Amino acid sequence: MYSLPLPSAIAIFFTVIALASLAPPSAHALGSGATIAIASDTATVCSIAAELPTRNIRCFRRGESLAFDALPNVSFSVVSGGRSSICGLVEDGRRFFCWDTRINSTRSWRRVYNDTVALSTIAVGDDHVCGIISATGGIKCWRNATTFNLPSDDDRFQSVSSGSSFSCGILANSSQVRCWGSSNQPAATAIEDGFRGFPMTSLVSGSSHACGLNSTGFVICRGISNENGQLGLPSNSAFQYSTLSLGANHTCGIRSVNNTVVCQGSLEPYNPAAESFETVVSGSSFVCGLVTSNLSVLCWGPGWPSSGLVLPLGGPSLPGPCVQSDCSPCGTYLRDQILCFGEGHICKPCDQPIITTSSPPPPSQSPSSRSPSSPSRPLRKGLLAFAIIGSVGAVSGICSVIYCLWVGGCFGQKKVHNSVQPTITRASSDNNGSGGGVGSVPRTSPPSRSSTLRRQASRAMTMRRQRSGTSSSKHPDKAEEFSFAELALATDNFSVENKIGSGSFGVVYRGKLLDGREVAIKRGETKTKKFQEKETAFDSELVFLSRLHHKHLVRLVGYCEEHDERLLVYEYMKNGALHNHLHDHSNVEKASSLLNSWRMRIKVALDASRGIEYLHNYAVPPIIHRDIKSSNILLDSNWTARVSDFGLSLMGGGQLTDGIYGSIRPYKAVGTVGYIDPEYYGLNVLTEKSDVYGLGVVLLELLTGRRAIFKGGDNGDQPTSLVDYAVPAIMAGNVVQVLDPRVGNLELNEAEAVELVAYTAMHCVNLEGKDRPTMADIVANLERALVLCEESHMSISSCGTISIVSE
Template sequence: MSPGSLAPRYSLPSSAILTAIALFLHLMSRTYALGSSSTVAVASETAVVCGIAAGRPTQEIACRRPSSGITSLLTVLPNISFSVISGGRSAVCGLTSSANIILCWDTRSANSTLIPRRIYYNSSQPLRSLAVGDDQVCALLNESRGVKCWRTGHSFQVPPGDVAFSSISSGFSFSCGILVDSSKVRCWGSNSIGSTIQYLFRNQSMSSLVVGGSHACGIDVTGLVVCRGSNESGQLDVPAHSAKEFSSLSLGANHTCAIRHLNGSVVCWGGRGGYSVSQMRGISFGLLVSGSNFTCGLITSNFSVVCWGPGRPSFGSIGAPGLQLGMPGILPGPCVQSVCECGIYLGSQILCGVSGNICAPCGPLQPPGGPSNSPQPVPSESVPPPTSSPSRALSKGLLAFVVVGSVGFLVGIVAVGFCIWQRACSRQKKIHNSVQPTITREISSALRTSSNGHPSRQLSATRRLSSIKTMRRQRSGTSSKQTEKAEEFTFETLAAATEDFSLENKIGAGSYGVVYKGKLQDGREVAIKRGESCPTSRKFQEKESAFESELAFLSRLHHKHLVGLIGYCEDDDERLLVYEYMKNGALHDHLHSRDNVDKPSSPLNSWKIRIKIALDASRGIDYLHNYAVPPIIHRDIKSSNILLDTSWTARVSDFGLSLLDGENDLHPSTAAGTVGYIDPEYYGLNVVTAKSDVYGFGVVLLELLTGKRAIFRNASDPGMLISIVDYAVPAIMSGDLGRILDTRVGPPAPNEAEAVELVAYTAMHCVSLEGKDRPTMADVVASLERASVLCNGDYGHDEDQDNGSHGSISAGSIQLISD
């Protein structure tokens, strides 16, 4: 994807085993059309082609747009999992894997990032499918099978809520579906052709149905293809065929295409001869999807997409390097979490990123060899040359399946055993609350748990301290405390610099001590962190661990968005660290301190500055995750650990809780961090990853947007504490961002609106409950860089912004017409 993408980048490994997977994927009995659910979708007007990428932890959407004969990869936000997508005239919509959110993208914008519009969110009423027409979006409720529709144009009548459908499809201003109780066709909408089609299908019982511009085709209960509606271009002239010859249909404005069940080949009719598939001879397809004047198919051999027809994007010719769209491998079917009635496809666990399975069809359409749960490799992003002997390739593929499946089974047993052992070792969870004004002091006691009979925090700190000291020895080649670039100070020198650690010089606190402003004898202004003195062994071990951690990490980290370490002092029980002095203090104080709340002159009362600070901090964290060797997890990202220097450049500070990436085995009993910023997955599983820092940074982004603390008191009920995540995310999801923005900054200017909305969507995905649904810090940096460019007015303004179709914080143009 493009650099501005929030989507993690994963390559799809190539393997001969794919031949075996591909040869039976075309047997899947699915029908796709101008506006039906699929894993591939097209927008007719713009020729944008989208698909749900295979083999990734997140089932994200990848899109391509043609431009002067060259395709350009589009950035699609948000970075969350989708089950199915559907396209219409200029919009592509997706139903998330949670089944309770529909997001749509207007593809007419010239921008490389497609900004989503949420048109449905209801956790109590999940959906099962959606169908996008030229100006309407319809979906089926999962339980009642009733229809819900949204429109962008004129009035659009929908069936009553008690009418249940097994499937739906949308065309030009009308939609049709198959009734659950009778298998009859029912149509609705403002286009009178819908009523005509419903009447013409009155004597048929259908097993599937798809809708085009002004006609509909389906497979009846006997397996024959039946088409009804307008026939001005021969789109109803179904070729002579036998029952069950075709397994999949796809309809455009005036043409129809189908996949043959036997070999996956494609045949098209109508369109005045403009949809020749002679060049497709020998290619097997798993699914088809149509725009108004072109059709695209998913090749079963490598899961790439090709298109044909008079309106197809200029992607090259058959056999040429430009045939494929340059997209990643696309899923051949939706990844589902539910139990598959007739088993799953071989390799679906890998295709779905080990999150869900692709269900195998039931009955005679079940793939050769039956369903299986064995993991298999996923396709490459390029198309391999055709083999001269398909049967030989199939035999080799099946043999490879057996070998890889056996290995996968053994690995799975080992993994399960390890997880059980690891869970047995993790007997207790504790939260370490680093100093955070007001919040943690008030609720930390409610979150403490008993440690009787369990590993103590002292033991965890001792183990971690041992690891850090080992790392220091490995880095320096000696056990000496002399680190790479850190000066060693005497206690007397630092006491003199802070006027004997006077309260007047106290400027804050860190994970293990108090921070003082000081001035060294050579005139340098510094910040000196002094560990709290305490005679108890536990406190000493925690202080020692935090001191060693910061000294070990910061002495080898040098980045303009990390607070620099100048030196240290070890004198008996005293542990002190000396840092660069950050004149403008902590971001937390500027957002939440009473002295700054109503200060109109504050530089932070500017969206441009707030986005700049967010970008600065994200770059610092990205450096820790992706450029430090070995990578580092901060573990305590929060607004009080983001400091601002003289030029208001943000720097990440306080590495007292930091870990080397992969160091989880050293602290099985401790979940460290600050309440309100702790990754819920980390707290629940005791496994910290780089995505834990992403969650904390997402909370910081929400603070910058709303001006609220990570946890704050309810204005109407002061006795109730509210999480900023619970407060802000529903508003962002509902498109009501303006309601929660910090009023001290004021409404975003026209050039800032899109930037602020992009930051909001980024924050929303950073605080996803599961780490796999969160972006990487590299992706966050890319998104914030784009937001910064937009905010500075350096990005081209396109016409779509004027009518609210792109980048506006106000509600989108698609309006709800049924509840």
């Protein structure tokens, strides 16, 4: 095998590293993150404003005379558009908002994501959104992506772009294309297969095709149709294009040499050959570009004036995100300090060399059809670079293994306490079984269900800590392992005075750890006949809470597993359960009770709904709680509501999803009388809509102040269902008739807010799951109700003022 002299190899190695540091060409498409975005169905165009202290989004809809500001007090980094929606990622990456452009009101921007985990970009498809997690490079998807075959948690991406009902990205470690979508979506599979073997530097998606630049600078396009020639963008030299943009049946690119645009496919009648553009984006059937000379937005294509239209956005738009990082080696845009209002820089894409070749590899040619003995010169350089980097990686890997063996940290020789993994001592291979202990099992014994669940949770938490780059024992994601003696001391030996409630598998005690932390400790039932039930609930909560992190879910602090004892330690919720505040007269009769205002009751409902929405829409795989009730909604010291008790929860998956109702499969009905879904109870059919029913009952509790099953009213001392009591009055338009009299009189907008909550609750408790709203719909209604409450005579009403900044 031919080898390079060491000095030459070192020189090439550093050359490769220098080239790798260059910014890849820009790439914007139907659903990629950029500073301009298009919602095709409504011909709506939005861009991020420049030269302003707040980089808000400004939008224009074809046929209207003026543009309008969206969320004027929020600064955004990128926007992305789909069929009928526009989404914007806030500059800190921890939130993004979306707007259904079919709704006229710009107040309809809804927060879709809010977390401490920051995103680097988002990409909107027809009706789904995918984003890249900044810290890890992993993929998260929202909205109608519950049926998607998502990438592995181990995959790391450098870019993402969304098509009609699929998304694609470039893997960070191999530069290969990975696509995902619904199982019946042929475009995702066809595109990924078509790009197999091509290292890519950029990739953009259209409705059913994708294009990008490979490592040698040539355009490659793949898709399931080429009826309009959209897969054949003219190309005869490397790095001929700096930016690509795709629609339904067209592909456009900005020429590197002069920044003019050329398009291929069904895009008539205007060709802006005389204009120079900084970037270009596509809708389904039209294109908009950012003009270099004045940073105005120009749109053309079917439905637009034949000469194109400069949108009246009221000022220049950003050519790229404003960032705080250094823009070397390629520099910044001129006037970027002015464009960013003195806050950050706009990094300029690096100019790629134009390499002329008489016979560039045709984009349609597969890697296997090329002659292995005579690759092109650019390809040889690319392969050499990959070989060198691969060699360095291999050496690093070998060194890591040697180090592990030397320090004894590999193959289980070191005892590592991760977030949920209890110490399990296995029997020695010696015949005398030395080294055994509590929980010891022979090596030949199959693993139990509980230990399997805990190992799965352990691996998930270990991977999460590796991605976050921290292993600190004080990290909030890390669950601690406690001894039984520690927890007995913390609760004064589980005294009756410290008992504060009960959960799905035991009694809950208030405790104080040696370091001063207040906690809630759930101790499993100690009766032998209850052991299996206790074990199952313990495993369930441990697995779920170790992988779920949201402001509206109770956080797991740690656990204890000794002999037959199973205990879980949670953060302490100072203000107890919602049920007690509504139904314990020692609490609710107090005139000063914070829950004796419609503002607080609606906020609590919204908090809890966001927690459940996270379980259904954002957890991967989705989770069905199965026991939503007011006693499982706890209130922390700031009166923020959090969902608790996951002992009965079940995990869903793609194979259980039907696309309309969500996860469906038969289960023995469990839950609490008064809250349990009648469809689930009668037919043993479990869906996400079962949680919706339980939440509907909670909403009725908040409205009426009555228990889910109560005595009194028209039935005398006979038990009455809250659903049977409240729903007829709501249907008849007599909401006021059933409202809790302990809460003050309704102001005008406050009455509208309460009515909206009442009608939402009524739909939640429909007998059939298909007639109930989704959690996303419920959250939207409650957000609107809280806004109405805020607007209701703030100076005198019981609404007062409250922030609805997302959780």
